[in-house]
Amino acid sequence: MHILLTNDDGIEAPGLLALAQALKPVGKLTVLAPDHNWSASGHVKTLHRPLRVWHRRLADGTPALTTDGAPSDCVALAVLGLVEETIDVVVSGINPYANLGHDVTYSGTVTAAMEAAISGIPGLAFSLDGAENHGAELEYEAAAELAAGLVRQVMAQDPPRGLVLNVNIPCRPRQELRGVAITRQGLRVYRDALVHREDPRGRPYYWIGGEAPTGVPDPGTDFWALAEGYVSVTPLQLDLTAHEQVATLQGWGLEL
């Protein structure tokens, strides 16, 4: 099995290093990650400028490639032939905070997995909930071991070509984890607020600030799983059609 590993936090991120180490026993590993942090970059494919690629090593000496492109570009570059050997699965992460609810449409970590699916390769995105409040590398290592185990189990199932899994791991000791829950995307509640300031020359500027978003922990959702101590695995699709609205809209009789 040939694994492509990428992320959106960049080649220096501790979550990438931990995942690289944990995935080595699972299969042949190619690391291709952005040269800087692309958090909240969304699904970007760089068509308007050329991309550079450099050889680098991770902190433990693992050979790696890095590019000035986005997470999705890493996948596109590899799939389109920069990496010669066929890629069997794309693994993205570990993101240092959870990707839940509507977050997935903003998340570079998740969209790297989606880019894989567009190319017919299973994509698994891993995020660590609450890591921003802990930050110890040991916690990435434990989460990475768990992630590697999930990659192995999923690939043993001969998964469908378009499989995208959004995996969120609670930042808790292993013995406190209750298992794996297959979940659906929950509802985010954003509490953004506009912060108005003035620069030293008296001109206004704005921050999108406010409190951190929360989630509605309805049973069966990703928010619920994390709150209950489960590893949350949400299967995602690239079809964004609101199928149940089609009949309603047809009833509106829209005209030219």
Next chain:
Amino acid sequence: MHILLTNDDGIEAPGLLALAQALKPVGKLTVLAPDHNWSASGHVKTLHRPLRVWHRRLADGTPALTTDGAPSDCVALAVLGLVEETIDVVVSGINPYANLGHDVTYSGTVTAAMEAAISGIPGLAFSLDGAENHGAELEYEAAAELAAGLVRQVMAQDPPRGLVLNVNIPCRPRQELRGVAITRQGLRVYRDALVHREDPRGRPYYWIGGEAPTGVPDPGTDFWALAEGYVSVTPLQLDLTAHEQVATLQGWGLEL
């Protein structure tokens, strides 16, 4: 009715101007658009840097606001209070090429409409198929008239708060259009190829190139509607869960 108009091609784009002119008779209009082109920027919310906002005028003198933020930021800024009056609907476009199939996950035009839905405001994204091959402003004007008519009809239905409509308009004379089709997202076929070049100093760089992507025109899809001469209206949702895969995954018995 108070309409917020934005786009991802920037404040100078002819598609924005045409839509501004066509929407004026429909309601009170606020224009807030990026100061440069964000095509293929995906769903971005700028949290890591402050945003600037400037007063500008469109080419016809229409007052407008512009920001160094992304299309989604335009919506967030307006909704969070930069624009005082409550916004009833967000209109995005007109994009100078179609947003079909998987394109929607890359499209700034569409994600502006999604950002509206996250805030509980209906969002309508408009794109003109084939405008890149024609380019006449007159064609934007005809499409904008049509778009304004759809905004009026949709808002008359008291649409659900989370409504997101991805509207694609064929670049054809009005008399050749066959009507409005409510569609589902079709399947894109990408034909990307990696183009390998060397700079004047002999160092490699890469373009994501290849032929333009095509679509599978299955009946009922957005690709089909445009091919048949219909205006395609696809309702989108923010829930990306692949619900029909949940049972399959539960059957895999994934473990820690």
